[in-house]
Amino acid sequence: MTWPRTIAITGLGARQPGMPVVRALRKAGYPGRFIGLCYDPLEPGNYEPDMARSYLMPYPREGAGHYMAQLEEIHRTETIDVLVSTLDSELGMLSRSEPRLRELGIRSILPTPEQLASRSKVRLPELARRARLRVPETRIVYSFENAFECAVELGYPVVVKGQLYEAVVVRDPQQLDQAMARIASGWGLPVIVQRLIPGIEYDVVALGGRDGELLGAVSMKKLQLDAEGKAWGSISVADPELDELVRRAIKTLRWRGIFELELMRAYDDGKYYLIEINPRAPAWIYLSVAAGQNLPAALVHLAMGDQVEPLPPYTVGTLSLRQCIDLVCPASDYAALVTVGGVDKAAPGELPLPKWRSEP
Amino acid sequence: MARNGERVAPKRLITLTSEGFLLDGATGETYTLNATGIIIVRALLQGQDSREIWRDVHAACEVAERDARRDTDEFLAQLRVFELVEPAQ
Numbered sequence: 001m002t003w004p005r006t007i008a009i010t011g012l013g014a015r016q017p018g019m020p021v022v023r024a025l026r027k028a029g030y031p032g033r034f035i036g037l038c039y040d041p042l043e044p045g046n047y048e049p050d051m052a053r054s055y056l057m058p059y060p061r062e063g064a065g066h067y068m069a070q071l072e073e074i075h076r077t078e079t080i081d082v083l084v085s086t087l088d089s090e091l092g093m094l095s096r097s098e099p100r101l102r103e104l105g106i107r108s109i110l111p112t113p114e115q116l117a118s119r120s121k122v123r124l125p126e127l128a129r130r131a132r133l134r135v136p137e138t139r140i141v142y143s144f145e146n147a148f149e150c151a152v153e154l155g156y157p158v159v160v161k162g163q164l165y166e167a168v169v170v171r172d173p174q175q176l177d178q179a180m181a182r183i184a185s186g187w188g189l190p191v192i193v194q195r196l197i198p199g200i201e202y203d204v205v206a207l208g209g210r211d212g213e214l215l216g217a218v219s220m221k222k223l224q225l226d227a228e229g230k231a232w233g234s235i236s237v238a239d240p241e242l243d244e245l246v247r248r249a250i251k252t253l254r255w256r257g258i259f260e261l262e263l264m265r266a267y268d269d270g271k272y273y274l275i276e277i278n279p280r281a282p283a284w285i286y287l288s289v290a291a292g293q294n295l296p297a298a299l300v301h302l303a304m305g306d307q308v309e310p311l312p313p314y315t316v317g318t319l320s321l322r323q324c325i326d327l328v329c330p331a332s333d334y335a336a337l338v339t340v341g342g343v344d345k346a347a348p349g350e351l352p353l354p355k356w357r358s359e360p
Numbered sequence: 361m362a363r364n365g366e367r368v369a370p371k372r373l374i375t376l377t378s379e380g381f382l383l384d385g386a387t388g389e390t391y392t393l394n395a396t397g398i399i400i401v402r403a404l405l406q407g408q409d410s411r412e413i414w415r416d417v418h419a420a421c422e423v424a425e426r427d428a429r430r431d432t433d434e435f436l437a438q439l440r441v442f443e444l445v446e447p448a449q
Contacts (some may be wrong), residue, residue: 066380195416200387236375265387316373316385353419 002304004081004107008035008074012045012054014294014324015230017281018086019045021296024289026050028297036079038072041337047329047357053078056344057249066303068097074342075238077081082303084296086280088164092116093121106179109210118279119162119253121192132254133274135193147180148173150193158196162187164309167194167229186239197273199266202239203231205258205281205288206246207295209308212254216287216295217246217312224321227275231284236291236318245272257302258285286319364379367409368392368436374444376401384444391442396421404445410436 011018022034022045036046036054046054055074058066067090074080083106085094094101095110120128127137136159139150151158157171160179164187168179183191206217219242220249224233242263249261260278265271281296286293294312302308330353337343361405373385380393382401386422403413410432418428439445 202388214380223388237385239386317375317383 001301001306003030004300004304005032006035006078006081006245007032007126007300008078008080008083009086009108010057010084010090011280012038012043012048012051013040014044015226016045017283017285019048020049020283020286021084021086021281022050023286024294024296025300027289028213028294030297030300032081035080036075037074038337041334045307045327046337046343047327047333051343053149054094054292054337056337059065059092064093064097067093067122068100071106072104072351075106080106082106083112084299084350087317091279100327107305111256111259115253115255116279119217119259119279121163121227121276122190124277126275127252128274131248133248135274136197136272139191139193140190142190144177144180147176147191147193147342151176154193157196159192161192161194163190163192165300194275197266197275198268199273200266201225201229201231201275202237202242202263202265202272203282203284204242204246204261204263205285205295206250206255206261207258207298207311208253209302210256212245212250212256214247214310215298215302215308216249216288216293216316217243218291218293219243219246219297220284220287223319231282233321234284234287235320236287236314236316237315238314240271243253245259245274247296249277253268258299269297270274288314290320291315291318313332367407368404368440368445369407369448370401370404370439371443374401374405376405383442384442386445389442390446391426391444396431397435400432407448422443 008017009021013189031054034050035056036051038046038054039057039059041056045051057070060067085091093118095113098110101108125135125138137154141150142146157169159169160183161167162183166183170176180191180308200252201222202220204217208216209215210297219237220234221237222234223229226232258281260282262275264275266273293311298308298311333343374381380398382391392436394418398415400417404414414429414432417444418425
């Protein structure tokens with residue numbers, strides 16, 4: 001198997017998948033260097049000792065032109081071999097820019113724009129029909145008035161979702177009004193209104209090869225949730241029914257790269273309902289590594305053009321519990337990132353930092 | 361209730377430790393069993409039928425046969441409710 005010399009990685013926020021992917025690649029023995037691409041200088045992954053250098057990127061909403069210009073400039077200095085994208089918000093732009101990435105010699109495994117669109121929250125019911133997957137009743141709404149009508153039709157409580165991020169459970173019209181205002185202003189219209197399925201949450205992370213063949217998949221049950229309902233603790237499980245759902249999803253999508261199925265196993269009928277398909281590695285990806293399938297490493301090998309065989313069976317009953325630590329660094333690192341656009345931990349910053357001690 | 365001599369099997373991915381920690385590998389649900397529960401699940405994992413199981417309980421726990429049989433039946437019924445066992449092939 002071939003390793004690149006330099007991998008650029010995104011999603012370096014505390015609850016984003018970037019650092020778990022870095023950890024997974026180190027676990028697989030990746031000997032090269034990591035370059036961080038961030039949108040916010042306070043993303044803690046920028047200051048991880050293992051991040052050789054980090055750069056501030058323009059937001060994808062500013063357009064592919066700005067993003068690619070910055071990336072090309074970084075590439076001239078760093079010679080990026082592989083780019084691993086871990087954020088929904090940039091994937092559309094990167095997917096459309098894949099031909100240019102290839103020209104630059106930056107390898108990546110990205111879904112096509114069509115694949116990305118077909119698993120979007122807005123088109124999930126249509127995909128579910130094609131793949132014979134159950135989804136909660138879903139309405140796509142373009143106005144507040146329409147949202148209120150749909151919520152009454154579906155029956156409260158309902159889940160209100162943004163096109164890319166955020167999901168809020170609302171139990172009455174007043175909560176719906178607040179959720180619509182926040183989500184529509186943050187992520188734009190349309191907004192997704194979905195029937196709430198009370199149940200237990202399961203996720204599956206899977207990897208599709210170059211032709212959309214299934215190379216690996218690890219299922220987990222969520223044991224702990226954070227305030228936004230994201231997995232904070234989980235355990236690997238193996239249910240043949242989940243495996244079948246993944247097979248149907250990947251067969252329909254012909255997905256290239258890592259993706260995540262979010263499912264709810266309903267209390268009332270015990271059946272799995274597909275809630276979302278996320279087009280990238282989830283923040284809990286390291287559980288798959290600990291259980292025995294290093295999907296990020298396989299992704300990088302795919303990007304390098306290696307022949308990747310289906311991954312071995314994984315261990316059921318592997319527990320993952322997230323722990324927070326405070327990452328510390330001198331303000332000069334932060335200063336370098338916000339002024340010259342990059343922080344290089346190999347070269348100490350020039351900001352003189354005074355010492356101080358409170359007198360007793 | 362289990363019929364006398366009925367054979368049920370634990371689901372394929374059930375794991376039981378000697379201390380009574382039971383993991384359902386399909387759902388991720390976990391349970392802790394008391395000593396009697398351990399005897400019963402261990403016997404199920406060895407492929408015993410319900411008659412053999414309540415006899416084990418009777419012998420190990422020094423309770424009347426009638427009590428051993430009732431408790432075993434009730435426990436097997438609970439395992440069914442939690443979908444931890446299925447009819448043996």
